[in-house]
Amino acid sequence: MLKTALTDLVGIAHPVVQGGMAWVATWELVVAVSEAGGLGIIGAGNAPVDFVRQQIRQVKAHTTKPYGLNIPLFSPFVEQVMALCIEERVPVVTTGAGNPTPYIERLKAAGIIVIPVVASTALAKRLERAGADAVIAEGEESGGHIGEVTTMVLVPQVVDAVTIPVIAAGGFADGRGLAAALALGAAGVQMGTRFICTDECIAHINYKQAIVKANERSTMVTGYSIGHPVRCLRNPMAHDFEALEKRGASEQEIIEFGTGRLRLAVVEGDCVRGSLMAGQAAGLVHDIVPAGEVVRRTVAEAEAILRRLPGLIVA
Numbered sequence: 001m002l003k004t005a006l007t008d009l010v011g012i013a014h015p016v017v018q019g020g021m022a023w024v025a026t027w028e029l030v031v032a033v034s035e036a037g038g039l040g041i042i043g044a045g046n047a048p049v050d051f052v053r054q055q056i057r058q059v060k061a062h063t064t065k066p067y068g069l070n071i072p073l074f075s076p077f078v079e080q081v082m083a084l085c086i087e088e089r090v091p092v093v094t095t096g097a098g099n100p101t102p103y104i105e106r107l108k109a110a111g112i113i114v115i116p117v118v119a120s121t122a123l124a125k126r127l128e129r130a131g132a133d134a135v136i137a138e139g140e141e142s143g144g145h146i147g148e149v150t151t152m153v154l155v156p157q158v159v160d161a162v163t164i165p166v167i168a169a170g171g172f173a174d175g176r177g178l179a180a181a182l183a184l185g186a187a188g189v190q191m192g193t194r195f196i197c198t199d200e201c202i203a204h205i206n207y208k209q210a211i212v213k214a215n216e217r218s219t220m221v222t223g224y225s226i227g228h229p230v231r232c233l234r235n236p237m238a239h240d241f242e243a244l245e246k247r248g249a250s251e252q253e254i255i256e257f258g259t260g261r262l263r264l265a266v267v268e269g270d271c272v273r274g275s276l277m278a279g280q281a282a283g284l285v286h287d288i289v290p291a292g293e294v295v296r297r298t299v300a301e302a303e304a305i306l307r308r309l310p311g312l313i314v315a
C-alpha cells in the first residue's frame with residue numbers, strides 16, 4: 001500500500017486519480033476506479049445540470065467509496081453545477097480551465113474537498129491562499145486543454161511553491177510514472193488518456209483503438225491562436241484546424257469549427273472529423289482493460305520500483 005498526503009486527504013486506498021474528462025468520464029468509469037481504491041471523477045464538461053445530477057446519483061447508487069466531480073470553469077452551467085455539488089454533497093470537486101477562487105469558500109463550507117487543476121506555480125500559490133485542499137499540477141503532455149510547462153519541470157516547482165498536497169498530471173500511464181511523480185514530491189498522479197482505454201469507459205471503441213495504436217509523436221496541439229490549446233491525436237480534423245489557424249481565420253470561425261468535435265469522437269467514433277483528445281502518454285497505452293486493473297497495475301508496479309530503488313545506493 002502506498003500511503004500519501006492524497007490518500008489521507010481523500011480517504012482512498014491508492015494515490016491514483018482518474019481525471020474528470022468531458023463526455024468521457026461518466027459514472028461507469030468513476031465507479032470502477034473508486035471501487036478499485038482510486039479516485040474516480042465525473043467529467044461534467046459543458047453538460048446541463050440535470051445530466052450531471054443523474055451522473056452523481058448513479059455513482060452514489062453504485063459505490064460508497066469517495067468520488068469527485070470536475071467542472072471546467074468555462075461551462076455555461078458552472079454556477080448551477082457548483083450548487084448541485086453542494087446539494088448532493090459530492091466529496092471532492094476538481095476544477096479545470098481557470099481560477100476557481102470565487103467558489104472555494106462555498107464548497108469548503110459544505111465540507112467538500114476542493115482540488116483545482118493548475119499549470120503554473122503562481123496560480124497554485126493563489127489557490128492555496130484561497131483555501132484549496134490540494135492542487136493538480138498538469139503539464140503540457142496532457143490530453144485535452146493544456147498549459148505551457150512540461151510535467152517534469154512543473155510538478156517539483158509547484159511542490160516547492162505550496163504546502164498542500166500536489167497531484168501530478170500529464171504523461172502518466174503506468175507505475176513507472178507514479179513512482180517518478182512521488183520522487184518529484186507529488187502525493188499521487190491523475191491520469192486521463194490511460195483511463196480512456198478501459199472497459200468501463202463509454203468512449204467509442206474506434207477512439208480507444210486510435211490511442212492504443214498511437215506512439216509518443218502521435219499528438220498535436222490546436223487552438224494556440226485563440227488562447228485555448230488542446231492536445232489531441234493527429235487526424236484530418238486536427239490538421240484542418242491547424243490550417244484554419246495558419247490562414248488567420250477569425251476566433252469565431254475557429255470556435256465554430258471546433259464545437260462538437262469531442263462528442264463526434266467519443267459518441268460516434270468518428271476518427272476523421274472528431275477530436276481525439278489524448279496526451280503524449282498515448283504511446284504508453286497498449287491495451288484496453290478494466291479500469292480497476294489500471295489502478296492495481298499502476299500501484300503494484302510503482303511499489304516494485306520503489307522497493308528496488310534503494311538498492312542503487314552503495315556505501
Ligand SMILES: Cc1cc2nc3c(=O)[nH]c(=O)nc-3n(C[C@H](O)[C@H](O)[C@H](O)COP(=O)(O)O)c2cc1C
Nearest residue numbers: 019021022096142143144170171191192193277279
Ligand atoms: C478527452 C479528454 C477530456 C478531458 N476533459 C477535461 C475536463 O473536462 N476538465 C479537466 O479539468 N480536464 C480534462 N481533461 C484532462 C484530464 O482530466 C487529465 O488531467 C489529463 O488527461 C492528464 O493527462 P494524460 O492525458 O497525459 O493522462 C481531459 C482529458 C482528455 C484526454
